[in-house]
Amino acid sequence: MLLEAPFTEDRIRALRVGQEVEITGLVYTGRDAVHKYLHEGGKPPVDLRDSIIYHCGPVVVKEKGRWVVKAAGPTTSIREEPYQGPLMEQYGIRGVIGKGGMGPKTLEYCQKVGAVYLHAIGGAAQVLAERVVAVEGVHMMEEFGSPEAIWEFRVERFPAVVTMDAHGQSLHRDVLAASQDALRQLG
Amino acid sequence: MDAKTLEAQLLELIRRTSTRLPGDVVRAIEKGWRREAKGSIAKSALRTVLDNIELARDKSQPMCQDTGTIICYADLPAWCDEPTFMKAYERAVVKATKVGYLRQNSVDSITGKNSGDNLGPGNPAFHLHQTRQKSLTCRMMLKGGGCENVGAQYSLPRADLGAGRDLAGVRTCILDAVVQAQGKGCGPGILGVCIGGDRGSGYLASKEEFFRELDDTNEDPRLAKLEKRIVKEANSLGIGPMGFGGATTLLGCKITHRNRVPASFFVSVSYMCWAFRRDGFRLSESGKVTRWLYD
Ligand code: SF4
Numbered sequence: 442m443l444l445e446a447p448f449t450e451d452r453i454r455a456l457r458v459g460q461e462v463e464i465t466g467l468v469y470t471g472r473d474a475v476h477k478y479l480h481e482g483g484k485p486p487v488d489l490r491d492s493i494i495y496h497c498g499p500v501v502v503k504e505k506g507r508w509v510v511k512a513a514g515p516t517t518s519i520r521e522e523p524y525q526g527p528l529m530e531q532y533g534i535r536g537v538i539g540k541g542g543m544g545p546k547t548l549e550y551c552q553k554v555g556a557v558y559l560h561a562i563g564g565a566a567q568v569l570a571e572r573v574v575a576v577e578g579v580h581m582m583e584e585f586g587s588p589e590a591i592w593e594f595r596v597e598r599f600p601a602v603v604t605m606d607a608h609g610q611s612l613h614r615d616v617l618a619a620s621q622d623a624l625r626q627l628g
Numbered sequence: 629m630d631a632k633t634l635e636a637q638l639l640e641l642i643r644r645t646s647t648r649l650p651g652d653v654v655r656a657i658e659k660g661w662r663r664e665a666k667g668s669i670a671k672s673a674l675r676t677v678l679d680n681i682e683l684a685r686d687k688s689q690p691m692c693q694d695t696g697t698i699i700c701y702a703d704l705p706a707w708c709d710e711p712t713f714m715k716a717y718e719r720a721v722v723k724a725t726k727v728g729y730l731r732q733n734s735v736d737s738i739t740g741k742n743s744g745d746n747l748g749p750g751n752p753a754f755h756l757h758q759t760r761q762k763s764l765t766c767r768m769m770l771k772g773g774g775c776e777n778v779g780a781q782y783s784l785p786r787a788d789l790g791a792g793r794d795l796a797g798v799r800t801c802i803l804d805a806v807v808q809a810q811g812k813g814c815g816p817g818i819l820g821v822c823i824g825g826d827r828g829s830g831y832l833a834s835k836e837e838f839f840r841e842l843d844d845t846n847e848d849p850r851l852a853k854l855e856k857r858i859v860k861e862a863n864s865l866g867i868g869p870m871g872f873g874g875a876t877t878l879l880g881c882k883i884t885h886r887n888r889v890p891a892s893f894f895v896s897v898s899y900m901c902w903a904f905r906r907d908g909f910r911l912s913e914s915g916k917v918t919r920w921l922y923d
Pocket residue numbers: 563564565692693694695696771772773774775776813814901902903
């Protein structure tokens with residue numbers, strides 16, 4: 442189904458684990474440096490209310506004066522586990538795109554503030570780069586360097602799967618438990 | 629062959645490795661895609677993976693933005709000594725980084741500084757041997773970080789897993805590694821396993837197994853049987869592509885063994901993501917590629 446901006450609380454709370462979505466709208470990249478900076482009280486350079494953060498360190502180059510995205514797959518999300526939930530609450534972040542899923546703390550905040558975790562296909566750098574139709578800006582490039590900067594990506598039909606929702610459900614938790622059971626039964 | 633030709637051929641090898649997946653891997657992913665249930669997220673995840681493989685090849689751009697650790701194995705004939713080869717390979721790596729076949733991926737472990745050209749202590753990782761053959765053989769792989777992080781080494785016996793010092797214990801460890809990894813290594817994955825050796829040689833040998841083709845058969849019938857069994861059992865655990873659930877958790881498992889000292893019994897498991905980038909060629913003294921080793 443289509444998940445279109447604005448990413449309001451209603452729209453986000455309507456999502457359920459296991460749904461495939463195609464995201465259209467503006468998303469902001471942010472990985473380790475950004476999360477640490479915000480966690481330490483740094484002021485966000487963009488308004489994060491009802492926003493989606495993308496855990497991604499893209500390869501972006503300037504061609505004829507324009508930014509062009511060369512590769513834009515997700516990076517491992519769990520590194521932001523200590524920060525993500527509180528930042529969702531503080532700034533009204535409604536969604537996080539990444540890979541590998543996140544833990545119980547983030548899940549709790551998803552439920553509390555009305556947010557979701559959206560799993561992109563790890564490694565699909567080319568397919569995902571094609572869905573970034575425009576780069577609308579970049580922030581903190583000086584401080585953090587290109588892969589760690591905050592890129593404003595206009596995406597169109599960017600594919601992802603809801604793997605943690607605002608109702609306390611986590612596909613990662615369920616698949617882990619089911620596979621552990623299956624292993625026990627194999628003996 | 630002059631240094632320039634050698635460098636150009638090695639650059640082409642790096643480009644191919646980063647932007648194309650070998651035929652055996654693509655076929656295994658296609659097989660997984662056919663097997664997954666219609667309308668499942670596992671199936672559409674594998675569809676995206678297959679689309680990505682095609683797009684990367686057609687655009688000649690990196691399969692994944694993490695272009696991994698550069699691991700290079702070469703058999704060098706009399707006409708090419710080690711310093712000559714290493715210099716040419718390093719120059720090819722620097723060039724490949726400049727034009728974007730490789731990401732800047734080599735970080736100083738003390739200062740955190742990125743070298744910017746993929747060179748640095750241990751980078752690229754060379755494994756060079758002399759050969760009496762006439763031609764030069766070079767194989768390489770790009771081993772991603774996400775999947776490297778889910779590799780595991782077990783020291784048997786492991787009471788908590790109920791794993792003893794035998795093939796049954798080995799199987800228990802390997803399946804445990806699969807469950808621990810879930811989808812975090814960008815599965816479906818491929819396992820390289822070494823039974824025995826020491827901590828260093830075991831991991832090294834486990835990675836060398838990645839040079840085998842996925843559809844080959846282990847020469848050791850006991851290991852051939854174990855490899856088949858692991859893949860079948862892992863795929864029954866329901867972890868699936870990206871850990872979304874599904875029937876395609878492993879695309880292959882390759883197992884080797886090394887002798888050990890009586891006191892140690894290691895099982896070393898390396899995990900390779902679906903973006904399984906390996907390639908290789910044979911090069912004649914005149915500078916021609918006489919054979920690509922993987923289709
Ligand atoms: S594990 Fe492999 S596919 Fe995933 S991000 Fe790393 S290199 Fe890419």
